[in-house]
Amino acid sequence: QLQLVESGGGLVQPGGSLRLSCAASGFTLDNYAIAWFRQAPGKEREGVLCINDASTTYNYLPSAKGRFTASRDNAKNTVYLQMNSLNFEDTGVYWCAARATGCSAIVALFETRGQGTQVTVSS
DSSP states (O other): OOEEEEEOOEEEOTTOOEEEEEEEESSOGGGOEEEEEEEOTTSOOEEEEEEOTTOOEEEOOGGGTTTEEEEEETTTTEEEEEEOSOOGGGOEEEEEEEETTOOOSOGGGOSEEOOOEEEEEOO
16 A cells, blocks of 8 residues: 655744655655645645655745755655745645656646645744
């Protein structure tokens, strides 16, 4: 069974940092693009960024540029989302999704997705 499990969410103050992890089981991430999505309360789901199998990153969220980065550790079968300078607007559920045929900002194109992890930015 193909699964993605996110972790690393939590409560953080404005200006703080979090690193989210997306761990795969049942398959290896080596040849998959992994995208991060988020949904804030009362808002539409939005793509954050995606890292492909060559570790090229595509940023889908202008407000995250320069603050969020993705990386992958194939030996650990895990992809990370490093989030710095967090602000209130970054609050939401973050989840990762895997796609064998490259990056996309369209979550429906991804074969597998996790359950998400909550990120709350609050003072």
